[in-house]
Every structure is written in C-alpha cells, then in structure tokens.
Amino acid sequence: MSTPTVRTENGDWTETIDRLVSEKIASRIAAKDASIWGPEAESEASVRLNWVDLHETSRPLLAELEALQADLRSEGLDRIVLAGMGGSSLAPEVITRTAGVELVVLDSTNPSVIARALAGDLQRTVLVVSSKSGGTVETDSQRRVFIKAFTDAGIDAPSRIVVVTDPGSPFQKLSEDEGYRKTFLADPHVGGRYSALTAFGLVPSALAGADVAELLDQAAEAAPALQADSADNPALLLGAVLAASPGRDKAIVASDGSDIVGFPDWAEQLIAESTGKNGTGVLPVAVKGMHAPELHNNLPDIVHALLADKATSDVPTALTSGSLGGQFLLWETATAVAGYLLGINPFDQPDVESAKQAARGLLDAQPEPEPAAFTDGVVEVRATEGLLDGIDSVQGAIDSLLSKLAADGYLAVMAYLDSERDENLMAIRPALATRTGRPVTFGWGPRFLHSTGQYHKGGHPQGVFLQITGSESIDVEIPDRPFTFGTLISAQATGDAKVLADRGRPVLRLHLTDPAAGVQQLISLLDAHDKSEESGT
Template identity: 60%
Template structure:
C-alpha cells in the first residue's frame, strides 16, 4: 500500500491562520489554475516568466517516454561493461538525482557538483573503463560542469577510452551544450522540457536520466507523483499543497521566515538538500522569502529549540518538536513541495520562477578569472592562528586568537538573523566541516545554515542576496594540495574555486552583509583548530 501523503499543523494558532489562507486559496481556484498553467497567478510582473515555467505540473505524464530511452541506454552500456555513473551537474541538475539514488538501496551515483580539485580527483580515480559521464546543464554554459566535462574527456583519452562514447548529455534544446554534443558526437543527448526551471526539474530528464542510468526505479517515482497529482490540482481544503503553502505563509506572516527541515523517518535520504534549493531560490527575493535550514534530525540544534523566527518542519511522521509535518513517498513529496512552493510565492507576492540575484556572484567570479592573477582578489590575512588565515570585512580587525575573531564576528548576527557557513572544500574528505553547523547553532542561539561551495551558489545563494537581509556569512576556503588543470582554459580548478568564494564574498559585502573568510593552509589541521576555537566561543 502506498504511503499516505499529508500535511499536519500542530500549532493551534498557526493552524487557524493557515486554515483561513487555505479558504482564500480555494476561493481563488489557485490549485486548479496552477495545474492548468495559469501564468497570471503571481501578478503581471511575473506573468512573462511564469508563462514558460509551468510544464512541471504534468511531468508525471509527459516524462513517461523517457523511461524506455533510459533503460535502453543503460542496457547498452552494461553490455559494454560500463556500470559506473558519474554526474557532472549543479543545483537542479544534481540535487534531485542525488536524493533519488541515495534513497534506493544498492544504487550508486557519483555526483560532481564541486570545483574542489581533491573531490574531482577522487572521481577521476575510479575505473574509467567502467565509467559513463552524464554532463547535465540546463543553460549549457555552467562553468563548473564544463570544467568537469573537459577534465573527464582528457582523462578518458589518456586511459584509451573513446570519450565521445562515454559522455551523455542532458540539456535544453538549442543550448551551447546541445550544439557541442552534436559536433563531438557524444553518446546520447537527452533534451529536457525547456518550460521547466532547474529547481522544478526533478521529474524531467535532469532528475531521471542520471538516476535511471545508475539503476534507480524512475518509473516508480513518476507513479508516486501521479497518485497525488489529482489531489494537488483540486480546489479543496484537504489539498496537501494548499495546506503546506498556507502553513508556511502563515508562519512567515508571524515572523518565522526560516523553515527548519528535519527528517523524522521518512525513508527518504537527503530530501532536505533538494528542498533547500526549491524553497530558497524560489522565494528569496525582493527582501522577503523563506530560508530553509537543513538539520541532521529532530534532536539537532535549531529544531526543537527553534525561536519565533523559525518553523520546525518534519519530513516524515509527526514529531513533538515539529510545527508542521509532511508525509509521503519521494515522488509524491517532490510534486507536493513544488506545488506548495509555487503557491507560497503567490502568498509572498513574488515570482517563484526567477532568480534575479544569482548572476551577480557568477559575474564577480568571472571578473576575477579574467584578471592576470585571479588570486589578486584575495586580501592579505589580518591575522594567522595556527593553520588558519583570517580574512574579511568584519571580525578580522585585530591580532587576537581565532576564538576572539569568531566571537567578534558572531556578535554581528542581528536579533532573529542567521549565520551561513559556506565551505569551499571537499564535501567527502572534509566532511567534518559540516559538524560546525550544530556547534555554532548551540553557541550563538541563532539559526545556522551550512552549504558546500560552490554548490550552494546554485541554491541558497539567491536567498543570501535577495531574501531577508539579516544574514552573516562565514566562508571556509582551503589550500589545494594537488590542483587540477582545466583543459583549454587559463585556470585550474583550485583557482576557479577560490574565485567563486571571493566573488560571492564581494557581492555579499556590497550588500552590506558581514563576511569573514577563514583560509585553511592545512585542511585537516585547520578544521581541527577551527572546531576547538568554536568550542571556546561563549554560548548565547
């Protein structure tokens, strides 16, 4: 029997306001209009963009032909001894395949959504004779993904493997990547529906092709979404998308602009990381929005002890600490959250389909890469403590210890603000950095997010510039022991990674936000010193 999908609101006051919003959404016919792709739902300013971004509402039907194509290619590859799938993609091109494959037992997918040379080198160290590279980019010009493609093409050739036969492309029709794939004769090109934005693309070729080639049951995923689709398009008080959107909207009205996501036994692995992009990039603009805070579980700091600025949301069975609980299978939850997020956009008065502030960080990084020495954008450290160099606009003024620097910096977090930890490191070898989120949340009493760079630039990066301007930003960068050249490009991966950190830091500083960058001259030793310094910070 399929798991029932539903939304529960535990707080009585919030539930009352949410119910009133549901009634208004039902009266306005929002659910049925959304299913019918009514681009007027978000006002005249959003209409042009919305008119070409609503095909995701029917993907549970329109993506069906992909299943046979994916299975045929997988069978071909396996017949050639190719059973290792590496995905080069960012944001909407990587987050959905990762949660889909992680949720299924025995399905392995190597995801490259990084410019860290160590992490890319680890992927290259796998058996290239057994490897197919899926290059996935909606625009066809994503710099990280293009770098991965160049590096793997060279590695295939050096290993005696015909690169063209081992590269599969997922992109929009007419993109530069589609044209390149045709010129190079790549193994197969899957053209996705161009009227679906990246963060709503989980059930398009962007989500299904990498996951299906790795062995995930993508037909079942579409079945799960299809089972709920009729309910989501119905104008009724029982519609779970209306209930979820109204609950989030009511919470935002009450001052809770942060949404703390914890898995409570849903059976889905990593759902919060996918939902994070959907929520942050869709709603974080024009000085408003919902900031998702992904935590390890309901016992994590910031969930049970969430303040008035945050709403604890359980992904899975109801939890005593959760204000809102959302249950359902993976396919159902994907479609539910997409509907709910689009509807929240209407409640907040913004366009949930654009991302007006994402380009700023990309432009700043490109400017640094175009300079004779991209590292010139880096300031000299104001102080060095052990294996940690201190750089920044706030918190880097003195000659104190690292703990002193952090204390001064963390004092800049405003009441009901948040701290964003941005780690431009290897999310596999430097995974211990993620432990900083909970420790900093305990120490400061504020909500703390954690993102791997540059991955978060395609996700929460929009909210950081366009959402509520109460964030404070801690960047972590690290020395690259063995850098990687990007073939036919004048920069290395390490140079690109640093340029992305510096570029984004400059844009945040230009927005008047406090930024502190800690550079680890030795990653392992520096992380250990950083953890010790955080533990010395007084608890708020």
C-alpha cells in the same frame, strides 16, 4: 505507494487556506495559469509551469533510458558520474540515495573532489553532463577534464558521455558535433529547481539503476490531491505553513523516520531560490535528523517542515509523509503557493548571476590574493571592513562576526572544501546554533551558490556569513582554459564574498592552509568555547 499527506500543528491557517481555495489557486497552478503571481511575473511563469504534469509528459523517456542502460551494462559500464549543479544534481542525489544505488555526484570545483572522481575506474565509467545551456562553468570544466582523462586512458571519450540539456541549446549542438553517446532533451519550460521529474532528474538516476518509472507513478498518484481546490489539499497546507505564519520567515527542514534519504537538501534549494528575493522570502535550514538545536529552541521566527511522524516542540509545524515522487510534486506545488502568498515570482533567481559575474571577473583578471589580516595556527583570517579591529585570533574573529548577528538574523557557514574528506566540519553547524540560539545554515561551495546563495543576496538582509576555504595539496588543470580548478574555486569563493560585502553583509573568511589540520582547529576551538561556557569560565 501512498499519496502525500501534510498534518499541521500549533497554528491556525484556516483563513489563508480558505482564501487559496476560493481563489482556486491549486487548480489554476495545475492549469498552468501564469497570471497567478502578478503581471511582473507572468512572462517568466508562462514558460516555467510544465513541471505540473511531468508525471505524464516524461514517460516517453522511459523506453530510451531502459535501452541505454541495458547497452551500457552489456559493455561493463556501471559507474555513473554526474556533472551537474543545483537542480541538475540535487534531485538525482536524493533519487539514487533513496533507491540505494550508486551515483557519483560531481557538483564541486574543489581539486581534491575532482581528483577523486578521476581516480575511479574509468574503464567502467560513463559521464552524464547536465546543463540547460552547457555554459555552466563547473559542468563545462568537469566535462573537459573527463574527456582528457578518458583519452589518456585510451578510451573513446565521446562514447562515454551522455548529455542532458534543453532543445536548441549550444550544448545540444556541441554534443551532436562531438558525437557524444546520447543526448537527452529536457522540457525547456521547467526551471532547474523544479526539474526532478524531467530528464535532468531521471536520466542519471535511471542509468545508475533507480526505478524512475515508479517515481513517475508516485507523482501521478499524488497529482489529483495536489490539484484540488480543497481545504484538505496537502500542498495548500504546506504552502500556508511556509509563507503565512506571522513573523516566521525561516523554516527548519528535517527528515526522521522516512525512507527518503537527503530530501532536506533538495527542498532547501527549491525554497531558497524560489522565495528569497525582493528582500523577503523563507530561509530554509536543512538539518540532519531531529536532534538539531533549532528544533527544540522554540525560536519566534521559525516554523518546522518535517518529513516525520511527530513534532518536537510547540512551534508551528507541517509534518509531511508519502512517496518520493509524491513529495517532489507536493513541495514544488507548495513552494509555488508560498510564492503567491509572499507576492513574489517563484520561478526566477535574479541574484544568482551576481556571484557568477564576480567569479568570471576574477578569473579574467586573476589578481593577487588579498593579504590576510593575521594568521592563527593554520588559519589565515580576512573579513569585511571593521570586523577585525583589534582582533588577532580566530576565536576573537568568530566572536566579532557573531556580535553582528541580530535577534532575527541567521548565520550561514559556507565551506569551499572537500565535502567527503572534510565532512567532520559539519559538526560546527549545530555547535554554532547552540551557541547563538539562532538558525545556522551550512553549505558546501560552490554547490550552495545554486541554492541558498540566492536567498543570501535577495532574501531578508539578516545574515552574517562565515566562509571557509582551503589550500589543496594538489591542483587539476582544465584543458583549453587559462585557469585550474584551484583557481576556479578560489574565484568563486572570493566573488561570492565580494558580492555579499558589497551588499553590506558581514563576512568572515577563514582560509585553512592545511585543510585537515584547519578543520580540526575550528572544531576544537568551538568545542573549547562550549566547555568554557558550561563551566562558567
């Protein structure tokens, strides 16, 4: 094990760090001082600070988890499916991938994804449903469809369901009334994105086979350094790089040479939801490896936050290292510090609900789809007003969207597709970053709505948005609901696009009538553009 370290390069944050030390910000966070972020944030912060000592308070879970896992294995139940969104899925995903154990993470409403999860071996399957209230539409729908699948297979469904929720929630009551296998109650004074070391992070990870006791040990080892009012405190260093680099409001988060797998996606949600509000914040851009264009372009509004041992340019940089448990606590503390420096409440997410409300309204009304402005190949094209004037091709539509990209802006690609089947689509992210010379984020919908979706609406109003949806060849009914998964994901995409448009954000919507062919069409289109640029034609 090792305590987390942060090495900073290409910047001087001495004045900021001296201020943090003199104001005892680290020790006050450790003491759960809710006044740090100002009077408007105090009521929320007062019930959101228990993450600071989860390495101690989560230990009573360990014996329960060990016993349940042993019981499940003795019954031949070794396929764990997690129905969870946002912090409920991102932390278990990192924990299990890093541990090298299998966890089926179900954080999509795409019918193809749902059907694939249902097609797995149900005789070996346990469903963990993680939701603070139980009212999250994605997880409630996934729970319903698995109950039907278990029942249709002659399996006692309640015996295969494990619940993680908050004490006293409607979901706790439902779990008890339905007789589900086990209910784990998480600490209600921890927000979702800070919940890696609560039952939300530990239960599915432990049942899948990860050593979560070691994870808590790692965090415990890291805690003293992160709670110290010292200029060497790595959380103060990282927080200062993220929030106190003049003119730099975007952070490229990458991992290279680390044993931790998938960490940038977890950090992306933590930073985006915590800081992207009140027209300010830090936009995290999660990238794969150290080859991303943004790591080499020396953009003037970028900082680098790398799980790596070397920097790749002369951009202000924080290089972090250490165990996974230590990294969780480091980044959580640093994000709370960044919130203080930015003058915002890092524990609320005021704009996440807007897209949910828009989707619910569309589910209730179920209007006819807006007609496409035009169709090019297998791509139907729609956009916010004025974006498609005089345009009749996908290439022209993309050109028009990118023309709205300001010198300090960013492009968000939002793909409501099957992240496994359509994984190749992610190649357009670096291609667009190279083409625009600007940061490009990529999110699978509706997963990103619980992550960068907050920043899109509440952060700096600099974004332009490329939404990609698809017509699936199958659909999946949701028991006792008047809509299907196909209807649900369509409403989520349309609702999010509407909220962005209502806030004056340019949105280009590309609907793939054949997802496989459409993904290839988009990749080929961007590849052809790059080759023509290189040849000067």
